[in-house]
Amino acid sequence: MSRRTLFAAALLGLAGYVYVYAAGLADPPVRSDGYSYYVYLPSWFIYGDTSLSAVARDCCGGEFPAFTAIIRWPGTKRWVNAHPIGVAVLQAPFFLIGHALTRWSNLSPDGFTLYYQHAVGISGLFWALAGLLVLRALLRRHFSEGVTTATLVALLFGTGLYHYATYDSSYSHVYSFFLFAAFLYLTERWWHEPAPPPAWARSILLGIVAGLIVLTRHTNVLFLLVFPLYGVTGPQSCRAAGSALVARQRELMAIAGVSALVLLPQLFIYHQATGRFIVSSYGDLGFNFGSPRIWDVLFSVQKGLFFWSPLLLVALAGWASGHTATRPLAVAAGIVIAADVYLIASWWDWQFGSSYGHRGFIDTLPLFALGQAAAFDWAAVSRRRMIAVGVVVAAAVFLSVFQMVQYWTGVMPMADLTWDQYRQVFLRLR
Amino acid sequence: MRRALFFCVLSACVVSALVYLREPSWLARVESGFRKWETTPDGKRYRWTNGHASFFVPAGAASIEIPARTTFDTPDDPPVLVSISIDDRLADQFVLRDDTWQTRKLRMPPPGRRSLRRIDVRIDRVRAGNLGAQIGDITVVR
Numbered sequence: 189m190s191r192r193t194l195f196a197a198a199l200l201g202l203a204g205y206v207y208v209y210a211a212g213l214a215d216p217p218v219r220s221d222g223y224s225y226y227v228y229l230p231s232w233f234i235y236g237d238t239s240l241s242a243v244a245r246d247c248c249g250g251e252f253p254a255f256t257a258i259i260r261w262p263g264t265k266r267w268v269n270a271h272p273i274g275v276a277v278l279q280a281p282f283f284l285i286g287h288a289l290t291r292w293s294n295l296s297p298d299g300f301t302l303y304y305q306h307a308v309g310i311s312g313l314f315w316a317l318a319g320l321l322v323l324r325a326l327l328r329r330h331f332s333e334g335v336t337t338a339t340l341v342a343l344l345f346g347t348g349l350y351h352y353a354t355y356d357s358s359y360s361h362v363y364s365f366f367l368f369a370a371f372l373y374l375t376e377r378w379w380h381e382p383a384p385p386p387a388w389a390r391s392i393l394l395g396i397v398a399g400l401i402v403l404t405r406h407t408n409v410l411f412l413l414v415f416p417l418y419g420v421t422g423p424q425s426c427r428a429a430g431s432a433l434v435a436r437q438r439e440l441m442a443i444a445g446v447s448a449l450v451l452l453p454q455l456f457i458y459h460q461a462t463g464r465f466i467v468s469s470y471g472d473l474g475f476n477f478g479s480p481r482i483w484d485v486l487f488s489v490q491k492g493l494f495f496w497s498p499l500l501l502v503a504l505a506g507w508a509s510g511h512t513a514t515r516p517l518a519v520a521a522g523i524v525i526a527a528d529v530y531l532i533a534s535w536w537d538w539q540f541g542s543s544y545g546h547r548g549f550i551d552t553l554p555l556f557a558l559g560q561a562a563a564f565d566w567a568a569v570s571r572r573r574m575i576a577v578g579v580v581v582a583a584a585v586f587l588s589v590f591q592m593v594q595y596w597t598g599v600m601p602m603a604d605l606t607w608d609q610y611r612q613v614f615l616r617l618r
Numbered sequence: 619m620r621r622a623l624f625f626c627v628l629s630a631c632v633v634s635a636l637v638y639l640r641e642p643s644w645l646a647r648v649e650s651g652f653r654k655w656e657t658t659p660d661g662k663r664y665r666w667t668n669g670h671a672s673f674f675v676p677a678g679a680a681s682i683e684i685p686a687r688t689t690f691d692t693p694d695d696p697p698v699l700v701s702i703s704i705d706d707r708l709a710d711q712f713v714l715r716d717d718t719w720q721t722r723k724l725r726m727p728p729p730g731r732r733s734l735r736r737i738d739v740r741i742d743r744v745r746a747g748n749l750g751a752q753i754g755d756i757t758v759v760r
Contacts, residue, residue: 249742292640294736
């Protein structure tokens, strides 16, 4: 993705964002899960309160509405937010600009008026674009400019990424997308370019990103497996990776130490609310590990990953091709994606509520991007392959964009879609 | 040279945007914390507020009249305290004990530098679904 293409992507993202809100297709950005990811910022910066009580008093007469998933902890009766603070940390610069504009224009400085809302909305778009930029840097190390650009454009429009960068940009997914892309990039650099070791700056950055990944969604911790598994392709390389990690244990300590520092505020918030440092913030909601809905999560008409983003089947083919760029990450990606599928399929609400496609997989798109680029690289060697792959990808991107517009305009139901409903609205705008 | 020119243009754009955003014409229509309009069986228009709602009125107004009430699920429900502030200064507080309408008349302070004044309505307890108080049509007396 050249600078011009990235600029065009930013303009298209902004245009989509403005269209969603100018046409009244969606409620203001701070809604649903976006509310609880964001609510820390008004609480900290406007009320100087880490317990969320003051913001509850001001917004909602003392009690958070049920949709926020912010619950009173049994025993202490203090507020515990199901969602951790990572998204709020990344939204903070935009929040401060929104707060300054609010003061300047004399809007109500309560954290939920016009400028706060769109500061949060634009923040999501910004981090999605930042994720594409980092992903570009990662892909360009292995692939041509053309393959890289095609991969990122296909990823943006052929999956739910554009939707979660515009319509639902206050959710955590584009933040995880950026952080995962950055973690992949830094992991590869740490393993390949430690000349001469130790790579302290890279280790500290890795620690910050790793901490933010867990701070954004606790289950994201799975993604950190990419780091120790990088380069592992079999028993021999596994032993070699283990030896290399032992040899660089001081850098590992730095990564772990910095990550722990980043996580510390969250632990204090949990302790303040519950008296414990580690809690299950979702309360009674939880996982059904014994009966995961794996088929539904991957292929169902409701939210199946490959049903809604068939483009990613091309990415899987790319991973299977054994390209030199994907080989060091093949085992790590396989384990992380399989574990992620199992985790998402085990969640009590495996559809993740009302959402376009399966939003749980937006986070791991950087891993799919490598496979996608490998597939495009394979196709680039002959005209016949290029046409064949091009037709498939163009069809997948068209379908994804069309269905996204159907979702935006209310033609496509937001959850619990049936096959009959899907057939009725297939390629229809009314 | 090109970089200096870029920063000059950028600074000019930022300053112009800030001047515009100080009091744009659409600000008078900006409000927060209100639900959609509804009508009572006897034809009175009202909107539910959340726990906190805000709107703007012209700074030149002499006073404003705000009709308010709320509903109670049971006779034992505690009364609701409504606080109204003008540009962050408390202007009125009253208690809603039953579901009859109360119209509060607020005298406006002398106009300041701005052409609009912000009115904030806060309710100390809400119904299920974050419903605060019902606010009828607001009258601005010039």
